[in-house]
Amino acid sequence: MIWVSSRWKILLMVAPALIVFTAFVIYPVLYSLGFSFTKFQGFGAPEWIGLDNYVALAADPFFWQSLQNTIVILVVSLVVLIPASFALALLLRRRVTGGGAMRALVFGPAIIAPILVGLIWVFILDPKIGLLNRVLGFFGFAPVQWIGGDTLTPYSVALVFIWSSIGFAMTIFYAGLQLLPADVMEASALDGATGWQQLRHITVPMMRETFAIVTILMITNVFKIFELVYMLTGGGPVHRSETLVSYMYFVTFTNQQYGYGMALAVIITILGAVVSVGYLALARGRKQPA
Amino acid sequence: MFPSPHRRPLGRLALGVLAATATIAALAGCGSAGNADDGTTEITLSMQNPDVESADPATWAIVEAFEEANPDISVTVSGEAVSEHLQKLSIAAQSDTLPDVFWVYKSTAEEMQQAGKLLDLAPVLDELELTDSFPESTVANFSAGDVIYGVPYQGLLTGLWVNEKILADNGLDVPVTFDDLVNVAETLSAKGITTISNGANQSSFSVWSFLVDLDRFGYEEKVDGILDGSEQYVNDDFLRLYEHIAELRDAGAFSSNVSTQTYQQAVDQFTSGNAAMLDAGVWASSAIQDSQIAADTGFWIGPQFDDGVGEQHIVMNVASAPFAVSATVAADEQKLEAVKKFLSFYYSDEAQQIIVDNGQPPVTTYEPVVDAQAQSALKAALDASTAEGVTSPQSQPDLLVPTPVANAMYDSIYGVIQNQLTPEQALELVQKALDAEQ
Structure with a gap:
């Protein structure tokens, strides 16, 4: 019998993590949920107002704008990021000269702090001083309001998010590809399968779990985007480029409406979940044999 | 059998717990403040700048001079950006661990005072004979009944810094009326020059000159009614002002990247000679003085409106957000005495001159000595504020309303500047914030 076989010892081993998780995750979530039903300025006694914060959210145009922006960023990111990072992993899996350096370069943006990523891209996307419009101007094109307007900003944020995340996603795909059994590939090659057929009928189906992991990670990361918006536009003009989290920050800490901000936090948590x-349910449903 | 591993993990666990306990105990020891073993009394001063030494040299210099004059008292200065600072204050207020002295918005100070978190400074100011050192409006601004919950941190003298050379080079004079300003904007815009440098990114509050304009449309007379619901922010007078802001926008007065530019970038745009005016206050005088445009820079109190309401010849020259003192200070006699000494020093003529030497106007009635050459920008602002016939409102409009309403006011002004809101929508935005507070 090994040491961890008895139940109380297992509980003892799990207890520290459980206590920390409860103290730093479960308790704050429940605490926030409680505050979401109050009017609270950050000090003094919170005033119980029931569902008023949620009713106010439903009528808050900036909330809907930030939700719309988050959905735009989510859709663009998933549609572009997942295929692009998988394609990159496929390319970099091949034995080519400088492959390691290429992988490091692609992964590079993932290790830059998001606040710096935002700062870097301000100098690229800014409509007046940004590099991109200068290049466009050089070729005779009119400047474009990449950020700071009310149309392109969420797409620009999605672009920057993709740039900063693609290396991370690629690395997970790359690790997944390395784990694929070589004998299956060899057998399919002997049976005359083309590269495309191998990709479609063997690689992608066998990578299903990896796709699920990357997708879930990217969804949760999109729901956490804050620094990029903060640096690129500060949420402006007039909250037109807020994401859910940046708007929650504004409401909670700039407006000091803690109860309202916590209601927003609860909505974000529910939406993300x-x-x-x-x-995951969709992915599992697809996986079930007929 | 695996004899030894059975006990090792528990032993390591016990060691780990001991180490963690020791570390926590040590950190707790580090965190204690107040009366140190060497006999000095420590007071904490928390500010709204992440780097007080460089961003707020006046306060830093006063603290240094105070410590030199009072070697038995040490002042620990800390600072965060405004949002983080207010966030920390809220958390500290809940646990009664507020800093001893701290900068805070007036509306937040009022709420803290109502929650019993602040020291009543009325008896302190009386004891120190400081009450009469402040302009009457300053004391009234930071009072609730007989309680004084705040003392002025710095003066809030705002307006438009003007690069007079840019105007002269383009055949223009410093404007007087709003029509003059529109004419300047149209002329400069046609030549690709920004008239008013502003930056909304992370600094939506940087609309000082337009807040003065609100007072030129009767804000001060209306604000009590607006707050108690008997009057509306949506009114014909304010609508005319917001329509004028739209006129300025249409005349090309603002930079095309006003949305993505920060306030600091707006200052840089002006000090590098790329804008004719800067919407700011006297705190920018040091940056202007250190730039190449210092000799060409003047200070304009803002436009007079033909269709304005009431006095047009006004400048915003009031106390800014206050210093407040934690109520917990009263529980420690030694600390209370140290805080009293600090306040006494801060409002002494010596400290007020330090403020002036660092490019800020005094907050007391002290008449400062200003070097006309080395402080030409500051002198221009002080001269403009004391010119004959110029008066000041009692308070800046945003300091009279709750924080969410103040933020809505900033959004409403920048919303029109950035062509995101019509004047009517801008007014509705503020009214909605007011309604939510009532």
Whole structure:
């Protein structure tokens, strides 16, 4: 019998993590949930107002704008990021000269702090001083309001998010590809399967779990985007480019409406959980044999 | 059998717990403040700048001079950006661990005072004979009944810094009326020059000159009614002002990247000679003085409106957000005495001159000595504020309303500047914030 076989010892081993998780995750979530039903300025006694914060959220145009922006960023990121990072992993899996350096370069943006990523891209996307418009101007094109307007900003944020995340996603795909059994590939090659057929009928189906992991990670990361928006536009003009988290920050800490901010935080948590669990359920449903 | 591993993990666990306990105990020891073993009394001063030494040299210099004059008292200065600072204050207020002295928005100070978190400074100011050192409006601004919950941190003298050379080079004079300003904007815009440098990114509050304009449309007379609901922010007078802001925008007065530019970048745009005016206050005088445009820079109190309401010849020259003192200070006699000495020093003529030497106007009635050459920008602002016939409102408009309403006011002004809101929508935005507070 090994040491961890008895139940109380297992509980003893799990207890520290459980206590920390409860103290730093479960308790704050429940605490926030409680505050979401109050009017609270950050000090003094919170005033119980029931569902008023949630009713106010439903009528808050900036909330809907930030939700819309988050959805735009989510859709663009998933549609572009997942295929692009998988394609990159496929390319970099091949034995080519400088492959290691290429992988390091692609991964590079993932290790830059998001606040710096935002700062870097301000100098590229700014409509007046940004590099991109200068290049466009050189070729005779009119400047474009990449950020700071009310149309392109969420797409620009998605672009920057993709740039900063693609290396991380690629690395997970790359690790998944390395784990694929070589004998299956060899057998399919002997049976005359083309590269495309191998990719479609062997690689992608066998990477299903990896796709699920990357997708869930990217969904949760999109729901956490804050620094990019903060640096690129500060949420402006007039909250037109807020994401859910940046708007929650504004409401909670700039407006000091803690109860309202916590209601927003609860909505973000529910949305993130619903989208992630929904995707997992969908992926599992597809996986079930007929 | 695996004899030894059975006990090793528990032993390591016990060691780990001991080490963690020792570390926590040590950190707790580090965190204690107040009366140190060497006999000095420590007071904490928490500010709204992440780097007080460089961003707020006046306060830093006063603290240094105070410590030199009072070697038995040490002042620990800390600072964060405004949002983080207010966030920390809220958390500290909940646990009664507020810093001894701290900068805070007036509306937040009022809420803290109502929650019993602040020291009533009325008896302190009386004891120190400081009450009469402040302009009457300053004391009234930071009072609730007989309680004084705040003392002025620095003066809030705002307006438009003007690069007079840019105007002269383009055949223009410093404007007087709003029509003059529109004419300047149209002329400069046609030549690709920004008239008013502003930056909304992470600094939506940087609309000082337009807040003065609100007072030129009767804000001061209306604000009590607006707050108690008997009057509306949506009114014909304010609508005319917001329509004028739209006129300025349409005349090309603002930079095309006003949305993505920060306030600091707006200052840089002006000090590098790339904008004719800067919407700011006297705190920018040091940066201007250190730039190449210092000799060409003047200070304009802002436009007079033909269709304005009431006095037009006004400048915003009031106390800014206050210093407050934690109520817990009263529980420690030694600390209370140290805080009293600090306040006494801060409002002494010596400290007020330090403020002036660092490019800020005094907050007391002290008449400062200003070097006309080395402090030409500051002198221009002080001269403009004391010119004959110029008066000041009692308070800046945003300091009279709750924080969410103040933020809505900033958004409403920048919303029109950035062509995101019509004047009507801008007014509705503020009214909605007011309604939510009532």
